[in-house]
Amino acid sequence: MAWTDEELVARSRGGDVDSFNQLILRWERPIFALAYRVIGREEDARDVCQETFLRAFRALRGFKGQAKFSSWLYRIALNLCRDWIRRERRAPIAQAPEGVDLLDLAAEREPAESIETLVARREMSRAVAKAMALLPEEQRTAIILKEYHGLTFQEIADLLDCPLSTVKTRLYQGLSVLRRSLQADKKTP
């Protein structure tokens, strides 16, 4: 039977490093994905991901379980991403993946898909990455947390320390900008 996050956290706080490593195994992909989408650079996203777990491990004794462990991790990762953006003083770049994961995804969902379809899908990936990079940081973060991590409006509001209505507004504005960007992108030959 798999341990819950809370159980693993409790064991980790008791000094069981292996339990914390299980938590890393469980959450490293989502945290890396979050960092990658927010800052847009793979290597920097890896660094942010690594630093997130290191900080979480060091601060574990201070984590009282007032929030979900995953929310706590997301908060640490988002703070690190913000630090990175301020430090680098630049917007995220539109770094589309090299298509590997996209292919995996496509193969899992529709094994009979043609290469042409995969190429089209990859182009769509690039277009979305480019459009997302144009969004202001607040709108981009809200969309990432909602669309790719499935958080509720309330969870996003708690993470970003803003009212619920602000989250909805950011989502609406972000989606509207994405709509225009992607439509313009399709018109470009």
Add this chain to the structure above:
Amino acid sequence: MTMPVGCEDKDAIVAYLYEEVDPVERSRIEAHLGTCSACRAEVNALRAIRNELPAWAPPERDLGFTIVDRAKSAAPPRRWVMPAWGLAAAATLVLAAAAAIANVEIRYGADGLSVRTGWSRDSGLTAGTASAPAPVTAGTQAAWRAELTSLERRLREEFAPKDAVTLRAAASTAAPESEDVLRRVRALIGQSETRQQRELALRLAEVLRDFDRQRQTDLVRIQHGFGQLERSTAADREMVNHLVRVSSQQR
């Protein structure tokens, strides 16, 4: 009594879009969408955009972060990775030491390039003519020895453990420590090979498509060029005919 939703109520539209509404709110929004074609079109457009977003996926890379408690591990695997500045400094020192030992002198002047060593000085093995090199003194040897000591100290500081607990990537671990890890590594290798095969197929398709596009572009350019040539030739012919006509009239 509930208030009807208006077109300006974007929060309601977003809540409906993400299905985070209670049944009462949902019926209000649906009632509005039933009568407002603009809002209905907007919801459909935003839904379509949401359907495109999953196409953007992060790269599948092996992360494998692990907390390593060095204090507890009996014989912690340690991988010494020399930093780039260390390698450069070491290379420079090796060259300097070798040059000092061999008494090498490299000069480039108006009379050409000259390479001399302590052993070849007498035999005059030079690429050009140069004056006799100054002998290597004890001072230069002492200088590179001091640099070597400094480099050693810096490297020791670099490798000194900063913390008892570190986070390391799986890629840098010395060897798998358990069956689970072995299984994971094998699975990762298998996935990697499959990905590479798919990537190759994808690249090939992209190259073929780019080639086809380029061919189409070239064809259009060629046709355009032929058209211009034809027009130009017709104009020339007309000009010649005109000249012939004019000259025959003058006679």
